[in-house]
Amino acid sequence: NAGFFAGFIQRKSIILPSNQGFKVAVKHFKVSGPWGSSPVQLVISGLNGKARVFLNGIDEVNYLGELEGWGSTVSLDIPSTMLDYSQDNILYLEMFPSSMQQRKLLGWLWPEQGKITGRIELEAVPETTIDVAQTTVSFSPQEQQLAVNVSLKHHLTLKNGPWSLSGVIKDQDHIVAECVLPFDTTGEYEQKVNLIFNLPEVKLWSPDNPSLYQLDLKVINKQGQTDQVQMPLGINYCSGTVSAWAYNGQQMPVQTRIITAEQAYKLRNERQVDSFLTTAKSAGYNVIYFMGFIPDESWLFAADRIGLGVWLELPVSFVPEQRIPLIVEFESLFMMAGRHPSVMAWTLGKGLNNSLSTINYQQGIEQQLSPQPVYNLNLFAAGQDLNDDSQLILGVEGFSGSWGRAEYFNNSDPAGPLIGETNWRGQKIIAIGWLVWLMLLSFQNFRAPNWKYRDIFEPNPKRGIRRAFFWRCLCVWAKYAAWAGIMTSILFLTFSPPPWFPYDLSWLTALQQQQPLLIWLFLTSLLLLLRLFQVGLAATCFPGPPGTVALCCWLDNKHGWTLMLGLTWVLLVYNHYYWFIPPLLYVLTAIILLPRRARRVRKAGGKYLRLALLPLTVTLVVGGALLWHYSDLAYLAWLMDLKLNPMLEVLKLKFTSW
Secondary structure, three states: OEEEOOOOOEOOOOEEOOOOOOOEEEEEEOOOHHHHHOOEEEEEEEEEEEEEEEEOOOOHHHEEEEEEEEEEEEEEEEOHHHOOOOOOEEEEEEEEOOHHHHHOOOOOOOOOOOEEOOOEEEEEOOOEEEOHHHOEEEEEOOOOEEEEEEEEEEOOOOOOOOEEEEEEEEEOOEEEEEEEEEEOOOOOOEEEEEEEEEOOOOOOOOOOOOOOEEEEEEEEOOOOOEEEEEEEEOOOOEOOOOOOOEEOOEEOOEEEEEEOHHHHHHHHHOOOHHHHHHHHHHOOOOEEEEOOOOOOHHHHHHHHHHOOEEEEEOOOEOOOHHHOOOHHHHHHHHHHHHOOOOEEEEEEEEOOOOOHHHHHHHHHHHHHHOOOOEEEEEOOOOOOOOOOOOEEEOOOOEEEEOOEEEEEOHHHOOOOOOOOOOOOOOHHHHHHHHHHHHHHHHHHHHHOOOOOHHHHHOOOOOHHHHHHHHHHHHHHHHHHHHHHHHHHHHHOOEEEOOOOOOOOOHHHHHHHOOOHHHHHHHHHHHHHHHHHHHHHHHHOOOOOOOOHHHHHHHHOOOOHHHHHHHHHHHHHHOOOOOOOHHHHHHHHHHHHOHHHHHHHHHHOOOOHHHHOHHHHHHHHHHHHHHHHOHHHHHHHHHHHOOOOHHHHHHOEEEOOOO
């Protein structure tokens, strides 16, 4: 969970579920006078997405900056002059999805939000601080040396030098290596300084022997101001290939457990991360694969401590070739992973087509992460070079290669439902009852006398005409209610997406927690409103002109085919495999009878083209949006050109048991 601003004068903290995104968060806080003499920075750990930060207002003058993270820790300096020391300050966080969320197929349309899985803190810091998030570690086995590239931030001035940076590596209380380096400014407020440690006798980290050192870093300026940090340190090196993993010079047979984002969030919120990793290790697994998401850094710390390898997947799933990212965009993610010895392998993306952009991207990632193994995960075998060990094919139970095997966690079985029991207990009774109701309406409309267009303007219609109009109105309402019922039942289907499904379905879960009858009523009203709006636009071109409701009833005169909708609903709720046949017949009949309806409208003196004004407008808007995002259409065409059977086997739609 994400807690706001622990550790100083505040009102009650905000607690947000770490698996839920949010759009805007507002926090009131107070600072005392001594804060004015120190630099102040906002620190957000576990940021997934983008965050725009404002202080004491939402105008441009109150804008502090924008942060983007991949589950890592990010920070932002706050000028002390912008803080109000006499009353409450108000911090505004405006969250957005990450750039990669918007780049994937239809990502511009999919409703996703930024998330924070860690803490948000306000810190008073010294003039020069150590930025752990930008600090990297590398080990050279040939020279038996450890290089620590320390990132330093000068907040207010560059005139407090020279500085001294010292590092101490400890094995429990025993000092293993030390390094002290005086340095001066480079003229930049962000500065990199390298510390080199000689380690002739080093304990290498491995899943069988997860030895961790403690690295103490300390920086001091000429005025005596210091900043000191401590971080766990694991040392190992990769010496294998994509076909055979090897670490510390030893072959490593890989047995991987795959977990999804929802499983990771649940385990973390229930404080079961350590027990899950320990159980997985006891079951013979030595690597954990995080599918479709970047885990919170607390997972990596736990894997370092317990002794499990980590296989990370870059957030490049279902991305068209025109939107392949630049490698520099993942620099902060690579830095975070580089501080953890448990990170052993990478997946550069899922479902990427074979194009020049993808090949260049793959080569760049491999060069950046060398010598660690880097793979490309494919959904289909078609169109892929399977002789390449870096190309993996997703299966129902996982994937495998000459390096080993990866298996899904048991409750992520593709055949298992993602969404549990729904609360529409009586939908079968409602569907059957509605079919009977439609049969009654069809019978009554069949018995009622046929009425013509001129009867709409009759001031005193005969009883038969009034009766026919009454039943026709009910039939129109029942038809759109049947369409709404079908849509509502589809919303309450148990959707079982495969674990590689890269889209957030939390909105569907929230929707299924609502009352189905209210959704049915809302959709019925919406469909009726759209129909009345469509007919109302065309009514001005009819002689008279007629009333909208009366014209709508006159246009919907083919009441018998409405039974197809009721039959569709019944077959759907009973999970019959051929439930789609009646609506296809209904649509086919509407197309066949379209010329006859057009002649009927022209005979009455109207213009049938005006009835198509609303559908054509919607079609043009949707078509224009798709053409604007033509790369999505090209990617969909590439997908359709492949064999879809492997995906259809794991993509199942079924109803929950009643």
